[in-house]
Amino acid sequence: MMAKHKIYTMSFASVYPHYVTKAEKKERTKTEVDQIIRWLTGYSQDQLDEQLKKQTDFESFFREAPQMNRSRSLIKGVVCGVRVEDVEEPVMREIRYLDKLIDELAKGKAMDKILRK
Numbered sequence: 001m002m003a004k005h006k007i008y009t010m011s012f013a014s015v016y017p018h019y020v021t022k023a024e025k026k027e028r029t030k031t032e033v034d035q036i037i038r039w040l041t042g043y044s045q046d047q048l049d050e051q052l053k054k055q056t057d058f059e060s061f062f063r064e065a066p067q068m069n070r071s072r073s074l075i076k077g078v079v080c081g082v083r084v085e086d087v088e089e090p091v092m093r094e095i096r097y098l099d100k101l102i103d104e105l106a107k108g109k110a111m112d113k114i115l116r117k
Helices: 012-025 030-041 045-054 058-063 070-074 090-106
Strands: none
Touching (some): 012 058, 012 090, 030 045
16 A cells, blocks of 8 residues: 555645745735635635644545535646646545646636636
């Protein structure tokens, strides 16, 4: 059996500020980052804040998500040289989906398009 990727055991809260910084460098907001995370995972803002406070690891963050958005399968494209729709491992695919959504935000894409409306 292969060892888990190191990101699985990293605290979501340790990476979250990087998502916000990436967005803010491109004139987007923390509120938009939170909206994307809530859309993807089904966490309420209070639940998201609690996950950040608890320093929940990435694997638990996604496995415990209240309701992963069914439209997330519409997320396509390349992140870190990997085509997100081709990632087979479920947790890694969720992480890549989030990475792709944050990339789209930072590239100036409209929220309606990011949220696949």
